[in-house]
Amino acid sequence: MPVAVQAVPFLVALMIAGLVLGFTLGSWGVAPIVLLALFVLFFFRDPERLPPEGEGLVVSPADGRVTEIRRAPEGTRVSVFLSLLDCHINRAPVSGVVREARHVPGRFHPAWQARASSENERNHLVIRAEAGDYGVTQVAGVLARRIVCTVRPGDVVRRGERIGLIRFGSRTDLLLPPGLEPLVTAGDRVRGGETVMARGAAAEAVGPASRAGAGLRA
Numbered sequence: 001m002p003v004a005v006q007a008v009p010f011l012v013a014l015m016i017a018g019l020v021l022g023f024t025l026g027s028w029g030v031a032p033i034v035l036l037a038l039f040v041l042f043f044f045r046d047p048e049r050l051p052p053e054g055e056g057l058v059v060s061p062a063d064g065r066v067t068e069i070r071r072a073p074e075g076t077r078v079s080v081f082l083s084l085l086d087c088h089i090n091r092a093p094v095s096g097v098v099r100e101a102r103h104v105p106g107r108f109h110p111a112w113q114a115r116a117s118s119e120n121e122r123n124h125l126v127i128r129a130e131a132g133d134y135g136v137t138q139v140a141g142v143l144a145r146r147i148v149c150t151v152r153p154g155d156v157v158r159r160g161e162r163i164g165l166i167r168f169g170s171r172t173d174l175l176l177p178p179g180l181e182p183l184v185t186a187g188d189r190v191r192g193g194e195t196v197m198a199r200g201a202a203a204e205a206v207g208p209a210s211r212a213g214a215g216l217r218a
Contacts, residue, residue, distance in 0.1 A: 001045050001046075001047055002045070002046045002047070002048070003041055003044050003045060003046055004044040004045075004046045004089065004165055006044060006148060006165065006167070010040045010044075011037060011040055011041075014033050014036055014037045014040065015037075017033055018030050018033035018034070018037075021033060043084070043088065043167070044088070044165075044167075045087055046087075046089055046162075047087060047089075049091065049160055049191070049192065049193035049194050050160075050193075050194065051158075051159045051160030051193050051194060052194065052196060054199075055200075056131055056199050056200030057094075057159065057196050057198075057199055057200070058093045058094055058134065058174075058176065058180070058196065058197045058198040058199065058200060059091070059093050059094075059159055059160055059192070059193055059194060059195060059196060059197060060080060060091075060093065060174070060184075060190040060191060060192050060193070060194070060195040060197050061080070061090050061091055061092070061093045061136045061163075061172050061174050061192060062080045062082055062086075062088075062089075062090050062091070062172035062190070062192045063080075063082060063086040063087040063088075063089075063190065063191050063192045064080040064081050064082040064083065064086045064171075064172070064189070064190060065080065065081050065083075065187065065188070065189055065190070066078060066079065066080055066184050066185065066186050066187060066188045066189075066190060067079050067080070067081045067171075067186060068114055068186060069182055069184075069185070069186055070114075073178070074175070074178065075135070075175050075176050075177050075178050075180070076175070076176045076178075076180065076181065076182055077117070077135075077173050077174070077175050077176075078173070078174045078175075078176065078182050078184065078197060079114075079117060079171060079172075079173050079174075080171065080172045080173070080174070080190060081170075081171050082166070082170050082171065082172065087192065088165045088166055088167060088170065089162055089164075089165050089192060090136065090138055090162070090163050090164045090165055090166065090172055090192065091160050091161060091162055091163060091192045091193040092127060092136070092157040092158065092159060092160065092161045092162075092163050093127070093134055093136060093159065093174055093197065094127055094129040094131075094134050094159050094200075095129060095157065095158045095159045096127040096128050096129035096130075096134070096156075096157065097127070097128050097154065097155070097156055097157075098125060098126070098127055098128075098151050098152065098153050098154065098155045098156075098157060099126045099127065099128045099133065099153060100124065100125065100126035100153060101123070101124075101125050101149060101151060101152050101153055102123070102124045102125075103121075103122075103123050103124075103147075103149075104121065104122050104123070104124060105121055106119055106120045106121040106122060106140070107119050107120055107121070108120060108121065108140055108141060109141070116139050116141065116171055117137065117139060117171070117173050120139050120140050120141065120171075121139075121140040121147070122137050122138060122139045122140060122147070123137070123138040123147045123149045123164070124136075124137045125137070125138075125149070125151065125163065127157060129200070130200075131177065131180075131200035132177030132178075132180075132200075133177060134174070134175065134176065134177065135173070135174070135175030136163070136172065136173070136174060136175075137172065137173040137175070138164060138166050138170070138172055139166075139170060139171040139172065139173060140166065140170060141170050141171060146166070146167050147164070147166050147170075148164045148165045148166070148167075149163065149164040150162065150163060150164050151163045151164070159193075160192075160193035160194070161193075174197060176197075176198050177200075180198050180200060181198065182197055182198050183196055183197060183198055183199065184197055
């Protein structure tokens with residue numbers, strides 16, 4: 001299975017540690033390093049996803065469990081919590097143009113808490129599609145202290161395309177435009193790039209594919 005390029009520094013460090021421990025302690029010293037390396041490969045896995053076809057479909061930006069759906073004048077926010085066992089690649093929910101990419105410093109509350117969306121360190125994206133603006137917010141947590149975003153304003157993205165990742169354990173919020181109702185409920189399990197979260201009224205129109213998602217694949 002493909003692995004995100006962000007796994008490389010961890011694997012190199014583990015390889016060096018394995019050589020040192022293997023030389024000094026023998027096979028017993030290498031065993032825990034091998035287990036850690038397997039976990040790194042598992043955590044940074046980057047599987048291919050096949051987004052569903054259809055006009056106006058909005059897919060999940062992350063793997064995980066829907067923990068909260070909150071309606072507000074600016075739209076409906078659907079929060080997805082990613083555990084250590086979930087794939088941590090983030091994906092574009094719709095096809096469109098990245099209008100905004102903004103990093104917001106903050107705290108590191110547990111990602112499953114509601115206040116994490118407004119108080120934690122996060123990276124906020126706005127993707128402009130034919131049906132309106134969609135927000136994707138990568139939220140750091142207690143263990144997730146590193147947010148990777150591989151798109152910038154002006155990039156063209158396609159539904160299900162890779163836009164970044166968060167490590168280790170985190171939350172991703174999807175903001176739907178006003179009037180668009182989610183098709184999922186709290187407690188549902190979702191898959192990034194595949195699970196349909198909502199259905200818009202208009203088709204999406206985008207130009208040629210851009211560099212979005214570059215820097216994720218090893």
